[in-house]
Amino acid sequence: MRKIWILGVIGALALLPFSALADTGDATTATLILDGVIYITVTDEWENLTIDQDDIAGLGGDTVVNWGSIEIKVLAITEYKVYAGYFTDLADEANEFVNEDQVVGLDDGTVHWLDYNSVFETITDPTTGFDVEDYSITFGTDMEELFTGSNNIPTGDTKTYTGKLNLVNLGDREADEEIQFTIVFVVADNSPTSP
Numbered sequence: 001m002r003k004i005w006i007l008g009v010i011g012a013l014a015l016l017p018f019s020a021l022a023d024t025g026d027a028t029t030a031t032l033i034l035d036g037v038i039y040i041t042v043t044d045e046w047e048n049l050t051i052d053q054d055d056i057a058g059l060g061g062d063t064v065v066n067w068g069s070i071e072i073k074v075l076a077i078t079e080y081k082v083y084a085g086y087f088t089d090l091a092d093e094a095n096e097f098v099n100e101d102q103v104v105g106l107d108d109g110t111v112h113w114l115d116y117n118s119v120f121e122t123i124t125d126p127t128t129g130f131d132v133e134d135y136s137i138t139f140g141t142d143m144e145e146l147f148t149g150s151n152n153i154p155t156g157d158t159k160t161y162t163g164k165l166n167l168v169n170l171g172d173r174e175a176d177e178e179i180q181f182t183i184v185f186v187v188a189d190n191s192p193t194s195p
Contacts, residue, residue, distance in 0.1 A: 067163035105164035
C-alpha cells in the first residue's frame with residue numbers, strides 16, 4: 001500500500017507543471033496575401049537586323065535567318081506556362097505577310113513560330129501585368145507556348161532562344177523598308193487551384 005501511495009504522490013507532482021501551463025495561452029494571426037506569384041524578365045541581344053544584297057546572295061536557298069538571342073527567366077511559387085506572340089508597326093500584317101504566324105520564331109532546338117496578334121499593340125506596358133481575357137487572347141491559339149515549370153524559388157528557370165526570321169513569309173517588300181517587330185511574353189499561373 002505504501003508503494004501505491006508514493007507512486008500516487010509522484011504521479012500527482014509530475015502533473016503539476018503541465019496543469020499550470022494549461023491555464024494560460026495566446027495566439028496571433030496574420031494573412032499572407034499573394035498579389036503575385038510569378039515574375040518574368042527578358043534579356044535580349046535582339047538588335048536591329050539589316051539584310052543587304054550580299055546577305056540575300058549568301059542564303060544559298062535557305063529562307064530562315066538567325067536574328068540575335070533572347071533569354072527568359074521566370075521566378076515562380078506556382079506552376080506556370082510561358083507564352084509569346086508578336087506584333088509589328090505595319091498597318092495590316094495579315095494582308096502584307098504571306099503567313100503572319102510563320103515570320104518570327106524563337107529557337108531552343110525547336111523553332112517556335114510566334115503568332116501575330118494586333119491586340120498586343122494596345123498593351124502599353126506588359127511588365128505591369130494585364131488580364132489576357134481583357135484582350136481576347138487565347139493561350140495556345142493567339143500565343144505560342146514556349147515552356148512550363150513549377151515552384152522554382154530561389155534560382156528560377158532560364159531559357160535562351162535564338163531569334164529566327166522567315167524571309168519567304170515577309171511577302172513582297174521594298175528596298176529601304178523598315179518593319180519594327182515587338183515580341184510580347186506572358187507567363188500564366190498554371191496551378192490546378194488558379195482561378
